[in-house]
Amino acid sequence: MKIFKLNLILLVFLAFPNFAQKPIMLDNIHYTVRDSASKKMATDFFKVFFNAKQISEETENPLTFMDILTLNSHETTINISFIDSSKIETEMKPQNFSPIYGVHWLAINTKSIRKSVKALLKRGYNFAAEDFTLPNEPDVNAVAMYGFDNNIIVLVERPHLKVKTSFSIDHIQLIVKNLENNVKFYQDVLGAEVVDKKDRSTVLKIGNQKIVLSEPEALGLVREQVLERDTTKFTSHIDYLGFLYDEVEPAFYAAKANNYTILSEPKALIFNEKLTPYTICTVLSPDNLEIDLIQEEGRTAGRTFVKVK
Numbered sequence: 001m002k003i004f005k006l007n008l009i010l011l012v013f014l015a016f017p018n019f020a021q022k023p024i025m026l027d028n029i030h031y032t033v034r035d036s037a038s039k040k041m042a043t044d045f046f047k048v049f050f051n052a053k054q055i056s057e058e059t060e061n062p063l064t065f066m067d068i069l070t071l072n073s074h075e076t077t078i079n080i081s082f083i084d085s086s087k088i089e090t091e092m093k094p095q096n097f098s099p100i101y102g103v104h105w106l107a108i109n110t111k112s113i114r115k116s117v118k119a120l121l122k123r124g125y126n127f128a129a130e131d132f133t134l135p136n137e138p139d140v141n142a143v144a145m146y147g148f149d150n151n152i153i154v155l156v157e158r159p160h161l162k163v164k165t166s167f168s169i170d171h172i173q174l175i176v177k178n179l180e181n182n183v184k185f186y187q188d189v190l191g192a193e194v195v196d197k198k199d200r201s202t203v204l205k206i207g208n209q210k211i212v213l214s215e216p217e218a219l220g221l222v223r224e225q226v227l228e229r230d231t232t233k234f235t236s237h238i239d240y241l242g243f244l245y246d247e248v249e250p251a252f253y254a255a256k257a258n259n260y261t262i263l264s265e266p267k268a269l270i271f272n273e274k275l276t277p278y279t280i281c282t283v284l285s286p287d288n289l290e291i292d293l294i295q296e297e298g299r300t301a302g303r304t305f306v307k308v309k
Contacts, residue, residue, distance in 0.1 A: 021250035022191035023243035025302060026209035027294055028068075028079045029106060029172065032239045033149065039082045043067045045148045046078055049125050050108060050167045055303055061274045071108070071167050074302035076209060078106075079242075083234060100227040101175050101287035103238035104219065105144070105152035107134075109170035113141050113157040116166065120145075135173075135201040135218045149236035171203075171210040172241070174289070175219065175226060181286045182213050188258045189251060189283060189291070190243060207243065208302075229288040231263075240282070240290035248295040252281045255293075263290065 033039050046052035052069040055077070056062060066081040110116040120127075127145040132154070134142050141157035156170045176182040183202050186192035195210065196203040200218040204211045216223040245251055248266050255262060261284040269278040277297035282290055 021245065021247075021254055023207045023245050023251070023293075024300055025207040025244050026076045026172075026211075026241060027244035027302070028077045028242040029103075029169075029238055030079045030081070030240045030242060030292075031151070031237065032234070033080060033082045033236050034234070035082050038149070038236065039067060039080050042080045042148045043069065046071075049120055049123055051165060052078065059277050061271055061276050063271055063276065065271075068303070070303060071169060072163055072165050073304045076169050077303055098225060098227050099175060099216070099221050100235065100237065101177055101229045102285075102289040103172060103241070104175045104214075105154045105173045106238065107142075107154040107156050107170040107173060108167050109156045109158040109161055110167055111157070111159055111161050113143055113155055116155060117143065119166075134212075135214045136196050136198055136203050136212060151237060169209070171212055172238075173212045173214065173219075175216060175221070175287075176213045176285075177215070177226075177287050179213055179215050185258075185260060185285055186211070186213075189255045189260060231284075231288055231290065240292055242292035242294050244294050244296065244299070246295070246300055248279050248281055248293045251293045252283075255281075255283045260284065266293070266295075 031042060033042050043054065046069050047054065050071060052071055055068050055070055057068065063081075066079050069078045069080070070076075071078075125145070132142050132144040134140055134154075134156070143155045145153045145155060147153045154170075154173070158170065161168065174182070179200055179202060183192070183194065183204070186204055186206060187194075190206050192204040192206045192211075194202060195205050198218070201212065201214040204213065216226050243251075252262070252266050263282040263284060264280070266279050266281040269276045269280055277299075279295040281293040283293065285291060
């Protein structure tokens with residue numbers, strides 16, 4: 001019966017390749033760091049400066065190698081894990097901190113930048129605020145800062161923001177080589193909606209989240225200096241985005257029907273030689289950014305605050 005169902009889904013997407021299955025939400029933004037010490041540093045960065053709370057998975061076999069943080073209950077989480085250090089020297093050579101195609105910055109919003117900057121400085125955040133313009137919102141007050149390992153955090157002022165916490169995820173900024181190809185990818189695979197479009201920059205809404213795609217020139221970058229994304233090389237950076245689904249197979253077949261690169265077909269995740277509740281498929285964007293299509297048994301919404309034991 002399951003094989004028949006999967007074949008039926010495939011036939012539908014072969015007949016209608018643009019019929020994308022929309023995700024429930026952007027479930028997580030994932031940083032890979034060098035080692036356990038770097039993971040602690042990154043986790044502490046979000047906890048100390050942005051009041052992030054660490055949560056635990058309510059599963060029988062939790063992914064203990066990963067810290068899961070959230071700024072707001074039910075919001076997209078910030079996941080931080082590290083790789084086997086031996087792979088850095090052999091399989092995954094470090095890259096420098098030049099701009100790279102894929103995620104360029106994580107934007108966090110606040111009601112008042114002046115008050116938030118003052119609070120961050122009081123907590124010991126030592127950053128250089130730069131003159132900064134959002135590519136699609138030039139009139140919005142924003143400040144670019146550098147976090148752990150030179151990762152860029154952009155603070156965006158939203159005076160009328162209605163959240164209970166001081167900070168919330170605002171948007172994710174991507175650098176893309178070809179805007180049209182990337183917009184098509186996110187529409188084909190994730191059912192993205194175009195919210196705003198300007199020269200060389202487009203704002204998409206995918207599930208609950210705003211994602212901005214910009215070619216280098218729209219961000220004031222020199223195209224020749226932007227590095228290609230290589231999934232075999234280690235970069236302390238946001239290396240993939242994970243989207244939550246009720247069922248992951250339709251999104252997988254949408255990607256397959258449109259001939260996008262699939263790193264792994266849907267399969268159950270095994271950790272500590274035990275089954276986890278996750279089924280994951282990984283698809284590559286046109287610029288080799290990994291996009292995880294995730295199904296978690298029993299969960300169809302964002303995580304709530306759960307204290308780590």
